Every structure is written in structure tokens, then in C-alpha cells.
Amino acid sequence: MENILHILNGDAALDGFNQTGLDGDVMIWREVLSEGPLQENMLSGSFWNARKKWITETFKEDADSYQHKVIDELGKLNSTYTEINLWFEFDLHCQVNLLGVLQMLSHKTDMSAPAIYLICLADCVQFANAKGLGELNGEQFEELYDARERLNEWEFELADEAWKLYINGDAAELQKWIDDNSFWGGVPLLKPALQAHLKRLQTNEAGLNYVEQKLLDIYNSGIKTRPAIFAAFWETESIFGMGDSEVDIYLDKLQQKKLIEI
Template sequence: MSNTLHILNGDSTLYGFERTGIDGDVLIWREVLSEGPLLENINSAAFWKERAAWIGQTFGEPTADYQKKVVEPLARLSEDYKDINLWFEFDLHCQVNMLGVMMLLSQHTDLTERNIYLICPDSFPGKPDFRGMGELTGEELEYLYDNIRVQLSDYDFELATEAWDIYIAKDAVTLEQWLATGRFWGNLHSLKPALSAHLKRLQTNSEGRNYIEQKLLDIYNNGISDRLAIHSEFWKTEPIYGLGDAELNIYLDKLNIV
């Protein structure tokens, strides 16, 4: 076992990461905590049981597969790694997953004996339409590791705990007030814009639709009726949400328009 663990947000980054010269073991985070129900205690069996049930119902993944792909790899968080690197991007999908990982780390490890680092790009030189680390080469991932990696502090974990508690409460007023406090965001520089985007999901218009639902409906009403084309049009202006095809289809199914 290496002294270093890298936690990658999804399989898309793995291809490039395997082509780096960066040492360490890899844990792939395969959850999508930005969608579906969340219990407060992420370290409880009930939390993962509810997530498995929702993932199965929504995406058709058998519980046994979820256990193997998502839950079992989390045992590595309790192993004796000296350095743990979190590779998470700027969008809401990644930021909520990052919060979940930080909550697990705070419960599974003695943070005084671990160095926890974050690699969180919101842009990349020469890529004006940067969408995420899955599009980067091994050399480009090494550039991020060497140039933007930051060590997370106790304050960062305290901030993450506050953000997690507010996120799972799903209360727009509380979140709006929290975002408006003018706090110091520490090393979690992408958290405020991501949660500001989430606030727009919690708020609804006079017809009862949130921002994402209304945006998708507007795209449809402008003459785009193919799901994949709707996805592409949404991504042009809303990369902050980090929604993939499967997640966008949750909203389209609710709208029942295509």
C-alpha cells in the first residue's frame, strides 16, 4: 500500500490519471450526491441504504452493484494513508460530492495525522471552455497537481461541515442567508458559486418550476425536442451544475415534455 491516496470524482478522470507519473493508490468516487435524498449522517448504514434504493429506482442499478462500486471502496478511507488528495471540480455535482467525502474523512480518520489536499480547477490554460478534468491528459493533470494543489485546514473542514448541514436541510432561506454572510471561503473557492447555483434549484417560480426545470422547458419551447440536443443546449450556458445525461433526464422526466 502506498502512503498516498487519490480520490477521483468519477471514472472520467481515471484514464488521464493513469497516464501521469503521480504516485499513489486510487479510490474512484461514483456517487452523485447532488441529486436525490440525503440523510444527515453520511457515516450511517441508513444513509447508504437510502442512496442505494434511490440509485436503483432512478438509474436501474442493482443494489449489489452499488454496494460493490460505491460503498465497498470507501473502506480505504480508514486505511493508514499519510496524504489524501481530493480531485474535485468546480461544479455543483463535484462540490457536493467533495463535501460528502470531507464529511466521511472527518469521521473515518484522525485529521491531525493526515495531510488532506484539494485539487479543484475551475479553468485550465488554453481551454476557454474547460468542463472538467476528464478532458485532460496525464501531463495536464500533473500540471494541476504541481500548481493548484492546496492543503485543507481545520477551518476548511469546519466550513464544509456547515455547508453540508445547510445543503441537506434543503431550505432556500437558510442557504441564501448563509451565502450572504460575507464569510471567508478558505481553500474551498468553488463552493460559493456552486451553492449559489443550488439555491436557484431550491427556489421556484409562479408555476412551481425551479431554475433547471424552467431552463429545460425554455429550450424545448424554442424548438429543440430531442433529448440529446436539449442536453447540449443546456450545457452551453449551465456548466456550473455538472449534470450528465442521466441527471438531466430526471428533470426532463418530471417535466414530461420529451
């Protein structure tokens, strides 16, 4: 008998997924690994304690809520599945979360089983250029499912290298690795996402990274409220995949430097 697990990146995708006729259990990945402290070993208690501390302090989240929404949900990975489907999107936020999920799975599973598939939404023309799974209906979910890609050991090794480089945070090292890799197999969206991350590692003469400078430019253009800044930022920067609360982190840094006042 097949035991199937679907891992959805965020709650927004659940409504569309529930409209499908797809069998299996559902796990919601609710972390935002593209921001905050990370350690290489995702299976360590210190990794999740550091994440809990940062999330609760940064987003004023309740520690019990984090335990319930994130840690307890991860417990589903302890069950035995013959097939795992990973539903993730093209942006940096999703791709770093994907690297984290692949890290956990690589430590927990024999690569001969279960079968692990990636279902990735890019800028799909057939879906009116929908940016996120949360914009799709059940029929469109099923269309994506039919085009899913099975991941093998090669992709897991590539993801492991990417995870270590991401944790290390060395821009030159990451750039060299991206340049040296000409084949991305079943994870082609990892490259543009990591190229976007490079822009966050590199700083200009003013000591600002790309995201900070972009937000400052928007502010200096006369857009002075947070909601309006969010909207202007996402017009051109969807590759970063951050929600409003993550953009706030960067705006707060600019405010601390007295470069903006909102």
C-alpha cells in the same frame, strides 16, 4: 513511509490520472449526492441503504453493482494514509460530492494527520478552458497537482456547515449563510456551486425551479429530443455538472406535469 490516496470524482478522470507519474492508491468516488435523498450522518447504514435504493430505482442500476462500485470502493478509506489528495471540479455535482467526502474524512481522521489536499479544476485557461478532468492528459494533471491546496480545520468546519445547510434545504437560510461568509479559503468554488443550488431550491410562479424552467424554455424553443436538449442545456449551464441521466430526472418531472412530450 508515505501512504498516499488519490480520490477521483468519477471514472472519466482515471485515464488522465494513469498517465501521470504520481504515486499512491486510487479511489473512485461514484456517487451523485447532488441528486436524491440525503441524511446528515454519512457513516450510518441508513444513509447508504437510502442511496442504494434511490440509485437503483432512478437509474435502473443493479443493487450488487452499486455495492461493488460505490460501497466497496469506499472501504479504501478504512486504510491508513499519510496523505489524501481530492481531485474534484468546480460544478455543483462535484462540489456536493466533495462536501460528502470531507464529511466522511472528518469523522474518520485526526485532523493532524493525514495531510489532505484539494486539487480543483475550474475553467482553466491554460487547459483551453477544459470543463472536466476527463479532458486532461497526464502532464496537465501533474500541473494541477503542483498547485494543490492543503485543507485545514477551518475548511473542514466550513464544509460541515455547508453540508448541514445543503441537507436542510432551506433557501433563505442557505442564502444568508452564503452572504455572511466573505472568506472561502481553500474551497472558493463552493460559493458559486451553492449559489447554483439556490436556483434549484427557489421556484417561480409556475412552481418550477431554475433547471426545470430552463429545460422547458429549451423545449418550447423547438428543441424536442433528449440529446438535443442535453446539448442546449450544457451550452450555458455547466455549473450544475449533471450528466444526461440526471437531466432526465428533471425532464421526466416536466413530462409528468404534461408540460413537455418527448
